[in-house]
Amino acid sequence: MPEQILPFYVVCDQSYSMADHVDGLNDGLRELHRAVGTDPVVADKTRFCLIGFSGDAEVLQPLCALSDVVGIADLVVSPATSFGAAFTVLRETIERDVGRLKSAGHRVYRPAVFFLSDGQPTDPGTWPAAYDRLVDPAWHLRPNIIAFGIGDADEETIRRVGTVRAFMSQGGLGPGLALHEFARALTSSVVSSGEVTEAGDLVLRIPRTVSGFTALQVDQV
Amino acid sequence: MAGDVQLADLGVARQIADGGQGVVFRVAGPDGLLLKLYHDEVRVNADELGRLIALPEGFAPPDRRLVAASTAWPCGRVFHRGRCVGLLMREAPPRFVTSIAGAPRLLELQFLLYPRRPMWRELVMPSADERRRLAVRYARLFQVLHGNGVLVGDVSMRNLLWSLVRGPGVFALDCDGFRLLGRRPAVRQADTAGWVDPAARIGLPTLDSDRYKLALVVLRLLLADHAVTPTDDLGGRLDPELLELADRAARPGERPAAADWLPALAGVQV
Incomplete structure (x- = not known):
């Protein structure tokens, strides 16, 4: 049956620097899965995809309704932090997924991307071009990006990646707790966005504040 | 108290x-x-x-x-x-709580309105006869509330619970949105999308709009369909007595009272 669908893409840094915290992040994603997957209304209106990136990027959980899968793949660490690989795979994946949903007759809303990194890109010369292709105003599927930086992430880079909102973890917040708060914010966003408004639409809802994070000013154009 | x-x-x-x-x-x-x-x-x-x-x-x-x-x-x-x-x-009694994917979960009406999914495959779902008996329980609850001058107002797939433990039973949450006929609610609640009476003014429930929402509960529960409304063509999906009630539910001012559903649900074929 044709439905209104809001796709969420979670793009997570799984470089070596995440080694000590990746289990906590995987736990947070399992919580997200349980909360959304056991909520028929929200699971019906949203879709979820997990992309992990390090030296390259891979789709760990292809786009799905979270009620349709009984588990999601874990993030596993490996070397390097290629933002460029992440943005390239993300654009290709969105293009393919949305095309598939539309051909099935669904009404698809602009995808939402939750991007998380704990370090600086190891491809500083090339990632901006991949990013520009992802947010190209001429590309009608360009997603709304909410960027989160923790640990050694560069505030300016995180601000630049986020198109609608960006958050940087505060110094006093340990990475484990920061990832927990990231997962909570993501879950809250998916659950609240999965409710049709009184006007009959889906609206992307993002927490204005995330505990332990500073909200960065995102450039308006 | x-x-x-x-x-x-x-x-x-x-x-x-x-x-x-x-x-x-x-x-x-x-x-x-x-x-x-x-x-x-x-x-x-x-x-x-x-x-x-x-x-x-x-x-x-x-x-x-x-x-x-x-x-x-x-x-x-x-x-x-x-x-x-x-x-x-x-708190909702334990019979209205189950465990899904290793965590406690309220048995909200929404589980009965969507096709079964792998994530809640362990949930014991009601038979057609049990759905009918749950619908009777919801109608009885509305009958008692309306009989005492109470409007439910916001009815949704989340604030109504169900159980099959010790027989079919129902339970309503968010009762602070209930109001006495003609009075303001203690706390104003928005109507849940998909559960709005097209003939009512938003946020201003009437006995007729409550009756429309009860019709949604009954029809969606019996037909296991979260989107069905009384204005849909339901021929062939309901027996004549229920069809007639659904037809009345589609007409503002003529919606069936809660008690009207009870005899029709007593011997329904779905």
């Missing part, structure tokens, strides 16, 4: 839900008592809340028992610095 209490006097054990209007905590001490603490921006009419809390005392004993067994009716107001900031209510 919990009565009025001060927030500072309550021992809060654990947060269990964070909804649109407030956060719900389990209270330390008496078993099964919950605190709903409203978000700062929610306006609470303390007088109306007090009136609502006292209301069941005036019901006939069978109605009072049914409401006590089937609703999280508020049982106390919670004050902080002279302002009503929350309420106390009873």
Whole structure:
């Protein structure tokens, strides 16, 4: 049956620097899965995809309704932090997924991307071009990006990646707790966005504040 | 009866839900008592809340028992610095809670309105006959509320629970949105999308709009379809008696009373 669908893409840094915290992040994603997957209304209106990136990027959980899968793949660490690989795979994946949903007759809303990194890109010369292709105003599927930086992430880079909102973890917040708060914010966003408004639409809802994070000013154009 | 209490006097054990209007905590001490603490921006009419809390005392004993067994009716107001900031209510009995994917989950009506999914494959779903008997329970609850001049207002797939443990049973949450006919609610609630009476003004429920929403509950429950409405072509999906009621539900001002559904549900073929 044709439905209104809001796709969420979670793009997570799984470089070596995440080694000590990746289990906590995987736990947070399992919580997200349980909360959304056991909520028929929200699971019906949203879709979820997990992309992990390090030296390259891979789709760990292809786009799905979270009620349709009984588990999601874990993030596993490996070397390097290629933002460029992440943005390239993300654009290709969105293009393919949305095309598939539309051909099935669904009404698809602009995808939402939750991007998380704990370090600086190891491809500083090339990632901006991949990013520009992802947010190209001429590309009608360009997603709304909410960027989160923790640990050694560069505030300016995180601000630049986020198109609608960006958050940087505060110094006093340990990475484990920061990832927990990231997962909570993501879950809250998916659950609240999965409710049709009184006007009959889906609206992307993002927490204005995330505990332990500073909200960065995102450039308006 | 919990009565009025001060927030500072309550021992809060654990947060269990964070909804649109407030956060719900389990209270330390008496078993099964919950605190709903409203978000700062929610306006609470303390007088109306007090009136609502006292209301069941005036019901006939069978109605009072049914409401006590089937609703999280508020049982106390919670004050902080002279302002009503929350309420106390009873927790849904354990029979309305299940375990899905290793975590406790309220048995919300929504599970009965969507096709079964792998994530809740372990959930024991009602048979067609049990769906009918659940529909009877919802109609009975509405009948008692309406009979005592109470409107439900916001009806949704989340604030109605069901159970098959010890026979079909139902339970209503978010009762602070209930109101006496002709009076304002203690707390204003938005209508849930997909559960709005097209003939009613938003936020201004009437007996007729409540009856329309009961029709949605009955039809969606019987047909296991979250989107069906009385205006859809239901020929072939319901028996003639129910079809006639659905047809009336589609006409503002002529919606069937809760009691009208009971005989039709007694021998229904779906």
